[in-house]
Amino acid sequence: MAVEYIKDPDPSKKTICLIAEGTYPYITGGVSSWIQDIISGLSNFNFMIFAISADEDNEIKYKFPDNIVYLENKILTAKEKIKSKKPDKEFFGRIKEFHREMMEQHEFTALEWIVKKMQDKKFGYRDLVSTLEAWDMATEFGTLHNPLYPFSDYFWAWLSSHEYILKILTWDIPKADLYHTISTGYAGLISAIAKIMYNKPVILTEHGLYNKEREIDIKRAKWVKGYQRDMWINIFNDMSKITYDYADLSIALFEHNRNIQIAQGAKKERTLVIPNGIEAERFLDLKKEYREDYSVGFVGRVVPIKDVKSFIICAKIVAESIEKVKFYIIGPQDEDEAYYEECKQLVENFKLEDKIIFTGKADVRQYYSFIDVLVLSSIREAQPLVIIEAYLAGIPAISTRVGNVPEMLDYDEDLLADPKDSEKIASGIVKVFKNKKYRDKLIKNNKDKALRFYNKKDLIQTYSELYNKYIETTTSPPTPLPKGEGSQGDEVLR
Numbered sequence: 001m002a003v004e005y006i007k008d009p010d011p012s013k014k015t016i017c018l019i020a021e022g023t024y025p026y027i028t029g030g031v032s033s034w035i036q037d038i039i040s041g042l043s044n045f046n047f048m049i050f051a052i053s054a055d056e057d058n059e060i061k062y063k064f065p066d067n068i069v070y071l072e073n074k075i076l077t078a079k080e081k082i083k084s085k086k087p088d089k090e091f092f093g094r095i096k097e098f099h100r101e102m103m104e105q106h107e108f109t110a111l112e113w114i115v116k117k118m119q120d121k122k123f124g125y126r127d128l129v130s131t132l133e134a135w136d137m138a139t140e141f142g143t144l145h146n147p148l149y150p151f152s153d154y155f156w157a158w159l160s161s162h163e164y165i166l167k168i169l170t171w172d173i174p175k176a177d178l179y180h181t182i183s184t185g186y187a188g189l190i191s192a193i194a195k196i197m198y199n200k201p202v203i204l205t206e207h208g209l210y211n212k213e214r215e216i217d218i219k220r221a222k223w224v225k226g227y228q229r230d231m232w233i234n235i236f237n238d239m240s241k242i243t244y245d246y247a248d249l250s251i252a253l254f255e256h257n258r259n260i261q262i263a264q265g266a267k268k269e270r271t272l273v274i275p276n277g278i279e280a281e282r283f284l285d286l287k288k289e290y291r292e293d294y295s296v297g298f299v300g301r302v303v304p305i306k307d308v309k310s311f312i313i314c315a316k317i318v319a320e321s322i323e324k325v326k327f328y329i330i331g332p333q334d335e336d337e338a339y340y341e342e343c344k345q346l347v348e349n350f351k352l353e354d355k356i357i358f359t360g361k362a363d364v365r366q367y368y369s370f371i372d373v374l375v376l377s378s379i380r381e382a383q384p385l386v387i388i389e390a391y392l393a394g395i396p397a398i399s400t401r402v403g404n405v406p407e408m409l410d411y412d413e414d415l416l417a418d419p420k421d422s423e424k425i426a427s428g429i430v431k432v433f434k435n436k437k438y439r440d441k442l443i444k445n446n447k448d449k450a451l452r453f454y455n456k457k458d459l460i461q462t463y464s465e466l467y468n469k470y471i472e473t474t475t476s477p478p479t480p481l482p483k484g485e486g487s488q489g490d491e492v493l494r
């Protein structure tokens with residue numbers, strides 16, 4: 001897909017290129033909201049958005065701040081438009097060398113050669129995999145790494161798993177003063193390519209752990225089996241190692257994830273913890289609304305990783321203990337429509353249509369004004385913004401034991417449950433409902449904690465200082481924006 005938005009940058013400001021895969025500005029959620037806050041809060045920088053999407057059916061979901069000067073959406077599944085150029089034998093020799101470097105944890109000298117060659121020659125993916133040299137390399141690797149499985153399993157896994165990587169190596173990456181990738185994976189690989197090509201600083205901020213999340217997806221996928229599964233997992237792990245190696249700074253939201261980053265290859269002295277932060281004033285002064293029913297809220301996308309079905313099962317259990325109770329599932333339903341339909345069917349099966357309300361995308365403050373307790377049933381989370389919001393709005397939270405949540409909930413076992421344990425979540429809801437003294441203590445302590453540790457102003461100031469610090473390591477003048485469809489100065493939103 002071509003450039004979607006371009007305007008004249010402010011020449012007095014440095015330019016940050018944010019690399020976002022499967023999030024901003026096309027998918028709503030915690031990570032996208034965080035990106036919007038960073039851009040809005042740092043008006044002293046120009047921002048370019050280099051987005052990566054799985055398909056072309058995308059709609060911009062956010063109003064752009066004035067300091068966004070460029071948006072390009074690259075489609076992983078798009079057909080190539082590269083004229084055929086046959087690679088030479090040296091190229092495949094370097095690919096073999098790169099594989100050895102990955103397995104032996106060496107420096108990525110071969111990767112740097114491959115990146116520069118691909119950026120120069122623009123070998124197409126089909127041109128690469130259809131050569132005799134590619135076939136010989138695949139059979140050699142299959143014999144070495146996959147001796148017990150049919151070669152066909154290895155070959156198709158090799159072909160499909162390398163397709164996106166080889167495509168990305170041919171992409172033109174816009175020039176900027178600093179690259180900020182919001183995950184490892186394909187976004188992280190792009191940041192490494194930018195580092196190799198332009199020698200500009202790279203910052204990585206991981207809200208979750210991309211490779212671990214992809215591992216869960218792969219293990220759940222029915223179409224991936226045997227060595228195909230192992231190869232996909234290894235590739236995502238390798239892309240994490242590459243990202244950590246080329247990032248000048250790798251940021252985690254909390255200490256546990258920072259330790260995992262280090263264990264996966266990040267250099268300790270180039271890691272940092274910066275917790276999430278939100279605009280406290282938006283939630284502190286909400287006017288509370290009394291409702292006769294006890295109100296239980298779930299805030300999040302209706303997708304499998306949020307495990308809405310476990311929340312619905314929990315609602316069934318709670319409804320047997322609390323007569324006047326309502327459950328609100330607050331969040332967009334269009335990301336996985338099949339899963340949303342399954343959730344609605346489960347509500348019907350439990351005959352809970354009069355107790356469970358799907359609100360769709362909404363202003364959560366409208367619901368925070370009357371919700372009595374917030375519930376997260378996620379399979380994976382990092383440091384959920386919705387818990388901080390609830391704390392500031394005077395709402396206790398109950399959650400699965402994921403990411404940084406146990407620390408956020410003060411390791412209170414009455415409020416924590418293992419993923420899929422709907423019964424334990426339900427018991428926490430009932431306890432908060434029945435014990436007013438306990439509930440009031442939670443509300444006070446949680447609000448104090450949110451104000452002390454999760455202030456958006458501190459977050460914005462920290463990133464401003466980091467951007468300036470790492471940009472100062474390079475002395476070249478600000479780089480011009482690339483030409484997209486339309487000339488510089490055009491504002492194009494499609």
